[in-house]
Amino acid sequence: MNALIDILRARLGSGGMLTDPTDTEPYCSDWRGLYHGRTPAVLRPADTEAVAACVRACAEAGAGIVPMGGNTSMVGGAAVSENGHELVLSLSRMNRIRAIDPVDMTMTVEAGVTLKAAQDAAREAGCLLPLSISSEGSAQIGGVLATNAGGNNTVRYGNARELVLGLEAVMPDGTVFEGLRRLRKDNTGYALRQLLVGSEGTLGIITAAVLQLSPRPRQVEVALCAVASPEAALALFTAFRSADPSAIQAFEYMSGTGMGLVNRLIPDAALPLAEPAPHYVLVELASARDDDSLRTLLESVLGEALEEGRVLDAVVAESETQRLAIWKLREEHAEAQKRAGGNVKNDVSVPVSRVPELIARATEACERLIPGIRVAPFGHLGDGNIHFNLVQPDGADRVAFLARDHEIMDTVAAIVRDLDGSFSAEHGVGKLKPYMMPSWRGGAELETMRRIKHALDPKGIMNPGKVLPEASPPT
Amino acid sequence: MNALIDILRARLGSGGMLTDPTDTEPYCSDWRGLYHGRTPAVLRPADTEAVAACVRACAEAGAGIVPMGGNTSMVGGAAVSENGHELVLSLSRMNRIRAIDPVDMTMTVEAGVTLKAAQDAAREAGCLLPLSISSEGSAQIGGVLATNAGGNNTVRYGNARELVLGLEAVMPDGTVFEGLRRLRKDNTGYALRQLLVGSEGTLGIITAAVLQLSPRPRQVEVALCAVASPEAALALFTAFRSADPSAIQAFEYMSGTGMGLVNRLIPDAALPLAEPAPHYVLVELASARDDDSLRTLLESVLGEALEEGRVLDAVVAESETQRLAIWKLREEHAEAQKRAGGNVKNDVSVPVSRVPELIARATEACERLIPGIRVAPFGHLGDGNIHFNLVQPDGADRVAFLARDHEIMDTVAAIVRDLDGSFSAEHGVGKLKPYMMPSWRGGAELETMRRIKHALDPKGIMNPGKVLPEASPPT
Structure with missing residues (x-):
């Protein structure tokens, strides 16, 4: 590890790397406080070539890399391992808006630009970047795309994936996928950008993207x-x-x-x-x-x-x-639910027609499980995506309530599953939910994901432990 | 091969298989008449389990399979090899509309349903299936999705890919990817359906899909x-x-x-x-x-x-x-261009803002190359997708003109490339254009595609010779 860090320091310069435990510590807890790890170094490359150089060096050494944007994942998508062997690669210095074209209505942005900054730049050019999530002030484009973020306006404009025309990414072997195209139609081989979007940093590091803008509503x-x-x-x-x-x-x-x-x-x-x-x-x-x-x-x-x-x-x-x-x-x-006491969150989706049944059945089941529990679902009905959140009974013990979080989540999940829904509508899988993949996305689906992961990242260095549950490589 | 055919006949029954050369011959020429092959058998499975059984048997024997829908590819996407060793797998008996839900505005259709029949069924349910291409009377949903078809209305509704909520597919090892979900939001792992759509039958056989419908315009x-x-x-x-x-x-x-x-x-x-x-x-x-x-x-x-x-x-x-x-x-x-003599077709796209420059430069270059040539571009300006078609000079020799087709295509392609465009906007790569992949989509992009292909189809049995140029497997 020390030899690798020397190589990386030589490449990045002292401003491009943090190794002091006091400096790296802020990167090692996730936003929700679910995970606490440690890292020998935070890499802060300033351009795509530097990202590629870091990945090549890590691939050679077999060292794990945790790509990090605004670190706002709800599921530990950028959580760092406790084993202290994973390097954090922060994209925050890659924060340029490379181009905006008001005729094509496209913008080319680097991964480290915050969603808010990208929205503002689009607005200044007379356009709308129609993606809005509550963490947009700190969430960065790279992470927003890696998790295929949703939000309030997907009913009209689609998820992040549907806004991506082109992508630049560093692959797990350190080569650069140069796909920053601005085309609305392009049927030339496999949909790699669609695959990278939503892969949560496990198949490569998104370094820049071309986003489709819209006219601003009047x-x-x-x-x-x-x-x-x-x-x-x-x-x-x-x-x-x-x-x-x-x-x-x-x-x-x-x-x-x-x-x-x-x-x-x-x-x-x-x-x-x-x-x-x-x-x-x-x-x-x-x-x-x-x-x-x-x-x-x-x-x-x-x-x-x-x-x-x-x-x-x-x-x-x-x-x-x-x-x-x-x-x-x-x-x-x-925020109100947080102030009311302990919370259990379920970011689930069902076919739009089944939202009423989801709410009725899950409400009844949760109230039966914990009398007095406050059932407070809300969310994007037009997309079938409900944040089925539960708040502790008024005056109950917070810790005792939260100790039953998996019981509550399993109760909701069983109903979602019965309604042909999904256990993660927009938050992703991250480090929190890979254990759910075999039962929900098992068989040929998970096997295909594993094969793709192994083919592109045979050493398993990209965002280890996220999305896919541990397993032996495919035979 | 004979042993394999016996196994398949036992599984499919005599109605499920054609082996008489007279019966198989119609499947062995592509729609444009570019390719002529031969096949020992046309498999006609009636359901997903039968498709899976065919694929398992072929995978075991290492026999190539050409999945075939309406056989309307413009680029030999379902062309059968001349070597006589590839089996045709026709989806035409899988032609049921499994469900239409007017609240979710979704329809679940099997691969062998023609696009026209699917449109009609959607209309009867008071909805619109907003995908329309000129071959819709014979093109089947499986092929339409495998090639990510476009058409006249993509400026409003997107390509085929954007209409697919769920997918069922038989993978190259004969397992079934059961992804017939009806969710608008589902962030649970890699976007396999996005990857299968547009993979032109080289990564698996689409057997059914859930399509997003729209309200009918009034x-x-x-x-x-x-x-x-x-x-x-x-x-x-x-x-x-x-x-x-x-x-x-x-x-x-x-x-x-x-x-x-x-x-x-x-x-x-x-x-x-x-x-x-x-x-x-x-x-x-x-x-x-x-x-x-x-x-x-x-x-x-x-x-x-x-x-x-x-x-x-x-x-x-x-x-x-x-x-x-x-x-x-x-x-x-x-049709008019066909009647006017020899034609050379270029299904290209550029950023929308560059369409005028494409037309100006390519017109000038073609007229310089062949004086008197009739430059007759048309197409989907709103998507940047122009069919840059050329008709032989009036009265010129048709054969002599068509002998220069690659010269013309290369001339147009060079300009498209200079404008950051694509050599195939909506027709795909098929058997006609894999040779263009290394220069247009080379480096990390093609290498990633190869790795995915090899990981999912290590024996290379799925639609051999399509999309990717021949190469040694990745190391």
């Missing part, structure tokens, strides 16, 4: 609706989709329990409706046209739903301030 | 515009995109030369404009709303472009008959 309408049931929320979604699918920019579900916590625990969060409801929907419509009849569309669909009793009450934002106030109710859900 | 507007230059055509595209990107359903470019051939050689094809122009655009707008101001949008953008001289003349379809008449002018381009 009109946005937001409404908060009180509904009697998840079925009514789903019916409202299909009504909007039937009226105009391309107008829907976000369609978020929130439980009455979750909204109650926000109202009680978050300052300046007030429900703009006459009385609390058992369930809520936040719908955002958008259009690029300034003369569009978006408000008419919104009021027509809501009016019909109110008449038919599917919506109990609704408020439409009349100003930017009101829009933000409504969104705040949604965005503070995680 | 309003459609079509206009044909005469423009002075490709630059003006591009400016018109950006004007429409700026006005409302989600309204654009197709944006097609046609050259004056190509339109002249259609007018002269196709019965009942008449230009609905006062006089011929050097270049044309067909724009189609669509909306799910029935009260949408789509016509106003169309007329406003066209009006401004006419005033500024970017559009010379335009006609808006006032009826379904007129819409079809305008589309006929676009759709008959290939």
Whole structure:
């Protein structure tokens, strides 16, 4: 290891490497505090060639590399091993926006640019980078793509994968995949960029990408609706989709329990409706046209739903301030739950049609498991992606509650599985969930993943221990 | 080989296998007539388990398999070798639509369903399968996905890949990848379905898929515009995109030369404009709303472009008959060029902003190469995908012209390459173009593809000779 570090230091210079334990320590805990490791060095290459040189040296020495962006993974995607043998490779110095083309509506960004900085640069060029997640201020493009991030606007624009036209990546042997193309159509061989996106750093290190931008919406309408049931929320979604699918920019579900916590625990969060409801929907419509009849569309669909009793009450934002106030109710859900005590999070998805059944069954099962538990699901109903979160019973012991987290997760997972869903909709697998892969993605699927991993990274140096459970290499 | 055929016959029954040379012969020429091979047997499994059994038996014997759908590849994607050692595996008996869910807006279809039949079934369920290509009457879903088909509506809905939520496939070892999920979000490991889509049958055989449907548009507007230059055509595209990107359903470019051939050689094809122009655009707008101001949008953008001289003349379809008449002018381009003599086709793409430069430079280079050549490009300007087709000089010798096809293709390719484009936008690589892979997709990219191929298909039995050029296996 010392010889390898000498080689890397010679290549990167002293500014390109941290080896003092005090300096490397901040890189060795994950954002959620689930993992604590240690590393002999944090590599900070400033360009693609330096990344490649680091990977070549590590491949030769058989040393593990943990690629790291903003370190905001919810599942320990950039967690460093406790064995002290893995090097951290931070992309944060590769933070240039290489190009923006307003005719092609593309931007070429390096991996270390934060999502927020990329959004801002797109906006300055008159465009929209239509990807938004709560950690966007610190999450970096490399990690955002490596985990195929989702967020509030995927119902309209798709996940991160659907925004990537081109990719540059350093492969596990230290060669550079030069795929920074700006083409909307290109059928020339295997979809390597699609494969690298979502591979969580286990098949290579993304160093730059070409992202597809969109025109900025000129009109946005937001409404908060009180509904009697998840079925009514789903019916409202299909009504909007039937009226105009391309107008829907976000369609978020929130439980009455979750909204109650926000109202009680978050300052300046007030429900703009006459009385609390058992369930809520936040719908955002958008259009690029300034003369569009978006408000008419919104009021027509809501009016019909109110008449038919599917919506109990609704408020439409009349100003930017009101829009933000409504969104705040949604965005503070995680914070309010944190303040209410111990939390167990389940980032799950099911077919959109099955969201009501998921909520009903999982609520009942969790309440049976732990009487008094506060079931507070919320999330992207339009994508079938629900954050099925649970908060400890009021006044219960936090530690005792959290000790049962796997019991709760297994309870929810069994129902998700029965509904043909997924145990990870947008957070990925990371270090937290590889153990779930054999039962959920086993057989030919996991075997194919293993073969690909072994073919591209025979020494297993790229982000060890993530995504795939440990196993002997394929024969 | 005889022993293998006996095993397969025992498994498939006599109705499931063709071995008579007269019966197998129709499977052994590709649609364009570029390749002529022979096969000892055409396997016609009726379900996924039978496909898997065939693949297992072939894998054991090391026999090559050519998966075949409608056999409509433009690049010999299902061409059978002349060596007589490859078995054809036809998916045509797997032609069930397994399910349609109008709430999730998904359909589960088997590989042997024609694209047309799938479109019809979606329509009957009140939905739209938004993928349309000229061979849709015979092209089958398995092949459509294996080649990641494009077509006229990708500017709005994306390529085939973007419509696939789930996939079932038989892997080269005969195991079944059971990935028929209906989830819009699922970050649980590597994107195998994205990898299989576009792999042209070289990594496995797609047996069924879950496709994302859309609501049917309630309003459609079509206009044909005469423009002075490709630059003006591009400016018109950006004007429409700026006005409302989600309204654009197709944006097609046609050259004056190509339109002249259609007018002269196709019965009942008449230009609905006062006089011929050097270049044309067909724009189609669509909306799910029935009260949408789509016509106003169309007329406003066209009006401004006419005033500024970017559009010379335009006609808006006032009826379904007129819409079809305008589309006929676009759709008959290939047939008119065929009737005009020898053709050389180039299915290329460049960044959208570079389409005008592509047309200008490639036109000049081809005219210099062969004086009198008729340069007749057309295609999906909104995607940067131009079919840069060339027709022999009027009265010239067809055979002598076609003898220079590689000279012409190389001339176009050099310019496409200089513009950071692709040598195959939507037709794929097939058997025709693997030789181009090393120079266009070489280095780490091709090496990674080879490693994946070798890892999943170590004996090289899946669709031999397609996509990847021959090489020794990776070390």
